[in-house]
Amino acid sequence: MATSSHFGSLLKLLDDENEQVQQGIQAALMDYQGDASDDLAALGISLPAGQTQLLSDSLHPGRQKALREQWSIPSNRLRYPDSDHDFLESLLRLLSDFLHDGVTLRPSLSDQLDLLSQEAQTQVHTPLELAKWLFLSGRFRGNKKHPFDPRNSDLAWCLQEEQSNPIGLSLIYLLIAQRLELEVYGVNYPGHFLCLIDSAEGPTLIDSFHVDRPLLVRQLLSDHPELSQEARRAVQQPCSLAAILLRVLANINLAFTKTHRDADADLIQELMKTLRP
Numbered sequence: 001m002a003t004s005s006h007f008g009s010l011l012k013l014l015d016d017e018n019e020q021v022q023q024g025i026q027a028a029l030m031d032y033q034g035d036a037s038d039d040l041a042a043l044g045i046s047l048p049a050g051q052t053q054l055l056s057d058s059l060h061p062g063r064q065k066a067l068r069e070q071w072s073i074p075s076n077r078l079r080y081p082d083s084d085h086d087f088l089e090s091l092l093r094l095l096s097d098f099l100h101d102g103v104t105l106r107p108s109l110s111d112q113l114d115l116l117s118q119e120a121q122t123q124v125h126t127p128l129e130l131a132k133w134l135f136l137s138g139r140f141r142g143n144k145k146h147p148f149d150p151r152n153s154d155l156a157w158c159l160q161e162e163q164s165n166p167i168g169l170s171l172i173y174l175l176i177a178q179r180l181e182l183e184v185y186g187v188n189y190p191g192h193f194l195c196l197i198d199s200a201e202g203p204t205l206i207d208s209f210h211v212d213r214p215l216l217v218r219q220l221l222s223d224h225p226e227l228s229q230e231a232r233r234a235v236q237q238p239c240s241l242a243a244i245l246l247r248v249l250a251n252i253n254l255a256f257t258k259t260h261r262d263a264d265a266d267l268i269q270e271l272m273k274t275l276r277p
Contacts, residue, residue: 007032007039011047014054026058034063035097037105052103059102064267067098073274078242081185085178088241089113092155092171095248099154112159113172117179127182127197128214131173131206140169142209150255153248166193167247169208185238188247190230196238205235246275 010028013021032039036059040047047055071094077084093109100106107115124130134140143152143163151157155171158164164172170186170193177184187194187205195206196217203217217235221227249272256265 007036008043008045011045011051011055014051014058026061029058030062030065032059032062032102033066034059034061035100035102037103040103041105047103052101056101056103063098063100063102064264067094068267068270070094071271071274078240078245078275080240081238083241085175085241088245089175091245092175092248095252096154096156099150099252100156106156106160109156109159112156113175113179116159116172117176120176121180124180124182126199127177127184127206128199128204130177130180130182130184131195131197131208131214134173134176135169135206135208135211140164140172140208142166142169142211148251148255148258150252153252153255165251166207166209167244167251170195170206171244171248173206173208186241186244187234188239188243189234190228193247194235196235203236242275246272249275 006028010025013025016022016025029036036055071091073091074087077087089110096109120130120133124133140162143149143161143165146152147165151161152165152168155164155168155175158168158172167186173195174184174186183198184206185196187196192207192209195208197204197206197214199214199216201216205215205217205220207215220235221232249268253265253268253272256262256268
């Protein structure tokens with residue numbers, strides 16, 4: 001890693017139009033692995049909006065490289081609904097770092113989850129109470145204005161902004177529940193994402209995005225005979241952690257495809273292949 005003084009020199013040359021200078025800057029910025037937020041903070045520098053975006057764009061190849069090199073899917077670690085949640089979180093943290101701008105200083109995903117869990121642990125004692133504390137209270141909400149924003153899959157951003165898409169909110173619920181030793185599982189519902197818990201009345205679905213009241217699985221199946229076989233299977237059996245991660249990647253891929261970020265979409269498709277049989 002370069003020194004902070006060296007980083008300050010790089011910033012002065014960031015908008016230099018000389019092609020050789022730009023090549024040198026790009027090569028030097030690769031040492032930062034896509035994130036220079038600590039160095040900016042150490043230097044006490046507040047960049048104007050245009051230069052902030054330029055620096056973020058210049059750091060982006062480093063984030064691509066870091067994600068590709070650090071991604072790893074050992075067999076069976078995500079195979080079941082109750083597999084290795086710590087490993088899942090580590091991969092979500094890589095995605096969060098990749099989707100970050102690399103310029104704004106913020107706590108890590110795991111640190112934010114730890115703080116939220118500490119706040120919750122004295123107030124909730126069951127999965128249903130946790131769902132109410134997170135969602136029915138209005139603390140976290142669905143990002144209905146921008147459901148395809150790639151930041152919905154940056155869980156560190158979601159925790160700060162207290163909003164996300166259905167699977168992002170569900171993952172916050174699931175990862176907090178794990179810290180509190182509460183059982184919450186993912187439901188890979190067609191066209192949506194839900195969570196499954198046990199309540200006093202039986203298996204219960206939690207919709208963190210629409211904030212509907214908790215719904216008993218047996219009631220859903222009884223009241224909606226028109227549900228497809230795929231939907232019926234989904235609500236009766238929690239999905240694997242691999243299925244959750246694959247769906248997160250599919251959302252990111254869709255967001256990049258919609259905005260013509262082809263190189264990023266290609267990278268995400270590479271990662272998706274690591275999760276398929």
